């Protein structure tokens with residue numbers, strides 16, 4: 209398989225700037241070599257240009273950010289490669305999902321996360337954009353939200369029925385209302401406990417794409433995994449997916465042969481000591497290799 213790797217050192221979606229070190233931490237730990245060692249044709253497209261907040265007024269900045277990300281993701285996909293986006297905080301998904309829609313109109317989205325990330329600017333209690341990305345992208349939500357200055361270039365591009373959540377365990381009241389109102393399919397951690405990860409993944413894929421022909425966008429927030437596996441992330445929530453469950457999800461999505469774009473987000477190497485960083489980066493690297501065909505059978 210052919211993979212294009214895009215670093216996206218986004219940190220403006222939340223208050224802990226260390227997420228801008230995420231791409232470097234994954235590359236420095238040997239990500240590209242690992243992917244090549246499993247037989248992939250890997251091309252590194254470098255980092256998206258994320259202008260730093262200080263100099264650029266927010267309005268220009270947000271126009272540029274999602275646009276840069278969307279443009280670069282579109283370019284990777286149009287080069288015939290699957291796109292691997294290394295975050296950076298989860299606000300980057302505004303750009304990566306929009307960019308995916310420029311290359312493939314009928315993508316479906318698997319959102320693996322402890323959080324729903326679908327607050328609108330009006331329902332958010334934190335004001336952090338990494339808690340809102342889906343609200344900019346979902347057609348049905350547009351009458352209920354507001355356009356942030358500078359986000360004009362981002363058009364909603366997915367429908368509520370094209371999203372499935374896996375791993376939810378920290379959902380805000382406004383998000384719960386939105387999920388119920390638009391019938392967004394979600395498998396929370398309690399459903400993972402009840403059904404088991406095999407049935408959750410089967411149901412998720414069959415719900416999104418029963419005919420098995422639509423490109424899949426996996427937006428994987430590492431905080432979906434248990435904090436013991438990912439000590440270096442900004443918004444940890446106890447009782448997450450096990451390492452095996454996380455690996456299984458990615459192996460099964462890769463096995464469809466339609467995994468077109470993968471975001472790996474919210475690695476923040478500055479949170480925790482050297483050992484914590486090593487644990488976090490190693491877990492993230494394993495997850496990434498499963499997205500591109502490497503299965504645990506050895």
Ligand SMILES: N[C@](CCCC[B-](O)(O)O)(CCN1CCCCC1)C(=O)O
Nearest residue numbers: 298323325327333334336338339380443
């Ligand atoms: N829902 C939160 C967290 C978003 C996490 C973003 B992700 O998934 O990309 O890491 C949290 C809201 N917060 C929860 C505790 C009580 C105060 C509000 C928010 O800030 O909107």
Ligand SMILES: [Mn+2]
Nearest residue numbers: 282286310311
């Ligand atoms: Mn195109």
Ligand SMILES: [Mn+2]
Nearest residue numbers: 322323429431
């Ligand atoms: Mn999260």
Ligand SMILES: [Mn+2]
Nearest residue numbers: 298321325429
């Ligand atoms: Mn997230």
